[in-house]
Amino acid sequence: MSAGGSSSPRVIIRPSQPSESVYRSRPTKALDAFQGAFAGYLACTISLEQFRAVVAECVDDTYELAKVFGNSIAAAFSAHCVPPEDYRVLQADLANLPRHKRARRESERSSRALRGRFLIQKRVAVGGVGILYRALDRRREELGYDNAMVAIKMLGEQLRRSPEALRSLQCEVRNARRLDHPNIRKVFELDRCRAGYFITMEWLEGESLAIRLDRTGSRAMPAPAAFAILAEIAAGLMHAHERGIVHGDMKPGNVFVTTEGRVKLLDFGQAYSFGATPGLPAGPAIxxxxxxxxxxxxxxxEFSDDIFALAVMAYRMLAGARPFGRYSPPKAEEAGIRVLRPAGLDERQWRMLQRGLAWRRxxxxxxxxxxIHGILPHPAPERQPGKENLHVAA
Incomplete structure (x- = not known):
């Protein structure tokens, strides 16, 4: 029976003592509070939920105190003073609390740093380069914009002193100034605050193509929806290529379908620009x-590499699977993999898809x-990627 339902006291085990280094690096107030609450829990004078509340208050955003508390609880469990169900709950708390507190601190710090203009509403996602937030741009609100919401990408804590990460943000803004197209996400500006550098971008409601494909599983997308999405991806890529910019990391995760059915290309942060300034990223992580x-x-x-990625996405949408299965393109080439023709493509479309998937440029x-002219049906489909019940935002 848990502490909340037991009336007879358990044998009280004095919580294990932390090392001197922990005492030096952390206030003893939290340790004293934990020890007092733990003794009360073992004596059944406070409930499990009351003890959990004290633990949540005492644990900080590192794992040092969580480890000390966990050792004390484990010792009591080994002595049969803590019921198994209580032990599992407490250990899960100690495993998750530091991470949650760190995320909360990060969000609060960003909110304070950006409060002058941007009101952070929530953290949306954590990526390889930064953290994405949804925020209200008070300046855009004051100027009467229909949509004053923006997306803010801020460098993660480990990358804030990285010159390469900063150059990636600078490159994304620099490329954005050359790209103005309805199928490419708008990037507004690069700025900095006490928490580090960040860029502001167009806020999008919808979901990535990757999420949509995960939902379809091994089933092909309906051909009209697939061709409509491909047409809009191609329109955005053509705009970039005409301005000498290669995306270099085209994939479903960098294609976003809004709730209105508009397709947006994301993440030109490491795109390669012909004639780029020396010292900027030469190409993306693949x-x-x-x-x-x-x-x-x-x-x-090169432009041809974006075409190859577009062909792989086309095959994935039209066939319900990747063209090379579990193989990467080089391994597939080495193994002599033959790509099977998706159902529904005529000879003209299939020949063009095969050319797009060619091993060499x-x-x-x-x-x-x-x-895109060779793979789309004639006449080309109207723009209708599909207005499903989308819920993910970026």
Whole structure:
């Protein structure tokens, strides 16, 4: 029976003492509070929930105190003074509390730092480079914009002193100034606060193509929806290519479908720009399933590599599976994998899809325009990627 339901006291075990280094680095007030509450819990003078509340208050955003508390609880459990169900609950608390407190501190620090203009509403996601927040831009609100919400990408704590991470943000803003297209997410500006550098971007409601494909599983998307999405991806890519910018990391996770059915390309932060300033990133970290053989070999991204990734996404949508299965493109080439024709494609469409999936650049279509013209049905579909019940935002 848990502490809340037991009336007879348990044998009281004095909580294990932390090392002197912990005492030096953490206030003893939290340790004293824990020890007093633990003794009360073991004596059944306070309930499990009351003890959990004290533990939650005492644990900080590191794992030092959580480890000390966990050792004390484990010793009492070994002495049969803590019921198994209580022990599992308490250990789960101690495993999760530091992480949750760290996330809360991060959000609060960002909110305080950006309070002058941006009111942080929630943390949306954590990526490889930064943390994404949803925020109200009070300046846009004052100026009467229909939508004053913005997305804020802030460098993560471990990357705030990284010159490469800062250059990635600078590159994303620099590229955005050359890209103005309804199928590319708008990036507004680069700024800094006490918490570090951040960029503000267009806020989007909807979901990524990756989430949509995960939901369909091994089933192909309806052809009209797949072709409509492909047409909009191609439109955004053509705009970038015409301005000398290669995305270099095209994949479903960087394609967003809004609740209105508009497709947006994301994350030009490490895109390669022909004629770029020396010292800027030469190319992105690749996504193995969608990266061409040349990118796997370390070559600089070219327009053809975006076409290859677009062809892989097209196959995934139309066939319900990746063209090379579990193999990366280089491994598939080495193994002599033959790509099967998706149902519903005529000869013209299939030939163009095969060219887009060619192992080598010289065998692929010369442009996104050529590829999309050859794979879309005639006449091309109207823009209707689908207005499903979307719930994820970015």
């Amino acid at each position: 996504s193995p399933a969608y990266a061409s053989c040349e990118l796997h070999e370390g070559a600089r991204p 010289e065998d692929r279509p010369l442009s996104v325009r050529e590829f």
